[in-house]
Amino acid sequence: MTTARLLLHRHRMMIGSWLLLLLTLLGGTVWAYQDTYPTAGQRDAAVELARADTATTLLYGELPLPGTPAQMYAWEIGGITTILVSVFAVLLGVALTRAAEDDGTLELIRSCGVDRRNPLRAAIAVIACVATALAVGTAAVTGTWVGDVDGITGLGVAAFGAALGLTFLLVGVLTVVLAQLTSTAPTARLLGLTAVAAGFGLRAVADVRDIGALNWLSPLGLRATVQPFTANRWWVLGIYLAAAVTLAWVAGLLYERREYGAGLITRSEIRDVRLPVRSALGLRMRLARRSTLIWAAGVAGLGALFTAMGSGVVEQSRDGDVGGFLGTQLGGTDPVAAYCAYTATLLAMVVSAYSILQVLRHREDETAGRTALIVAGGVRRWAPLLAQVATAVAGSAVILAAAGAAGAAIASVTIGGDSPAVRMFTFVTGQWPATAVMAAGAALLAGIWPRAAGLAWLPLVAAGTLALLGPLLNIPQRIRDLGPFQQVSDPVAATAEWTGPAVLLLIAVTATACGLAGINRRDLLAG
Incomplete structure (x- = not known):
């Protein structure tokens, strides 16, 4: 005990x-x-x-x-x-x-x-x-x-x-x-x-x-x-x-x-070939390549599946026949845009989990001594964390692009209405700033308070709750509009607004910078 x-x-x-x-x-x-x-x-x-x-x-x-x-x-x-x-x-x-x-x-x-x-x-x-x-x-x-x-x-x-x-x-x-x-x-x-x-x-x-x-x-x-x-x-x-x-x-x-x-299960033998890695970023991207491709394939399949099911839901929503939880998600003026935004939110939550997991690997590398080995080679102590964040952000972009492309291809033949393919691709890929914020939050904790790195999941769960359950909980619209997953505008609308994604990217850069500054002010393995 x-x-x-x-x-x-x-x-x-x-x-x-x-x-x-x-x-x-x-x-x-x-x-x-x-x-x-x-x-x-x-x-x-x-x-x-x-x-x-x-x-x-x-x-x-x-x-x-x-x-x-x-x-x-x-x-x-x-x-x-x-x-x-x-x-x-x-x-x-x-x-x-x-x-x-x-x-x-x-x-x-x-x-x-x-x-x-x-x-x-x-x-x-x-x-x-x-x-x-x-x-x-x-x-x-x-x-x-x-x-x-x-x-x-x-x-x-x-x-x-x-x-x-x-x-x-x-x-x-x-x-x-x-x-x-x-x-x-x-x-x-x-x-x-x-x-x-x-x-x-x-x-x-x-x-x-x-x-x-x-x-x-x-x-x-x-x-x-x-x-x-x-x-x-x-x-x-x-x-x-x-x-x-x-x-x-x-x-x-x-x-x-x-x-x-x-x-x-024994690991396969490492091939005796040279690995031309010249920086901490190159090392991290090489190590994350396989998992990123697996996530991209899985999320793309998930996006295609949800898009394929959207035709019946959109038709029911046009008739006002969708109620309950899904009805609150499709309560907008345009059912096509509402369903694309709903699908994009679900996919963004999954990709955000990927980005958080990627950044949290810095804590694992730090406690296992691998970060110390990299720093001992003359690399600045903030470089490994920056490499983790850059890998997570770049990987999230690849995964969202794959999911958006798969969803757009299915939407063009299954969902009727105004530009469903363009909307699906834009709503899905437009969630990239939100996933970057989730990665930056994990970087902030990993740099300043690594012992509490597990709290990096709090913003994701809170943002997901606000996006999916905000209408059901009668949370005021002005508060729901502040959620990271609510910042993508309808590309077909006459007044598309891109201020929200820009603010999210600014928050991501600021949080990452604070995390990098924090790791410079503490010892490795300390919190």
Whole structure:
């Protein structure tokens, strides 16, 4: 337990920030579903449209009948939160295991004479504690609306909280298993996020094709299998809990069978060729080349998928038949522009995660001693961090361009209206300044306060909440207009405004400069 307390203390800011944001999102949106559809007729029409629309089913799953406010809340907000919880689980699982091994933390712990299996057990214990806190917190913040929102019951909120907490536990322990296969934290993180994407795809196929049995194979399908506020199937939780325990046991077996600092999957031999790297920027770009191409392919595919589903949504929006969460996103005067902006926001959030991860690798390189080796070669101490930021910003531009091109190609043949291809490409690529701001925020923390680098995810979650849930939470328009993802103007509009992107780039440059100045005023490995 001493090791578990140490890991919990070390990552307390990351854990606390994520829990605060998730619980605020869950507790602050319940009431909106009672007010959005005040009459049964309006609610029945919205439920019918939601169940018939492939796009919403793909995103959130199948909406259960009769579609009470509680069921719609668990369907929409539960779908969004499940993805956020899964990403959180991957980041924490890698931070507690492979990242701690890479930076020497676990080596220091083991040098004190503790059992070699103790760090792994402590990591799983911390994941279990966070899962419990998430489950209890979700039940608490949602349970405050019992009696005030139709369908919110004590058993329902308990089942909903348990489903989210168990989702976190499953993904977290699965990430620990994957971390035993690879020898670096970035690769383990990539494997974990790939597993989340695969789980989302499996859940989407299960709901779109009406193959409910497939949901049993995906951690992200746990919410649909438990059916909170509908059937409250408690026995399902026991099966998934047993699966989590089994995964933890597998992680222990794999941990015993590999060398410390290595993975079970051996890395391919490095080719004996010269690598003409002449600067810190060239080194970083070479190292990030493969992951950037993988992200570009994945995000481009995601953009094409969302664009392909846009035709039906745009037509329904023209008729005023789209309600609920998606209806608030398409509430603009032009449904084509509104849907392009909505798709671009989703893609920008994914690319922002890429840019943050790229910059946060500077902290990993610093703690592992690689930055010191570079600086010892005569490179200025701020150059490695600047190289990380430049790589993240350039990589984000490449990924957004690929996604914008894919979306534009699909939009030209699937979405009717005025210049859908131009709009899709412009809205997607126009989010580049927003992703640059996210990278700059991570650079600011990495330079000034590296121990709190995990807080770099706060601006992304806050900006995403403001963009996606601002209308649902009745946040004033003037505040929503300040969000980083709301700064792209419609290129077809008569008065296109580009002040917002320019201000975002100015903020990004300023934050990066402050981070570079901060790293010059402190010692490496100090915060």
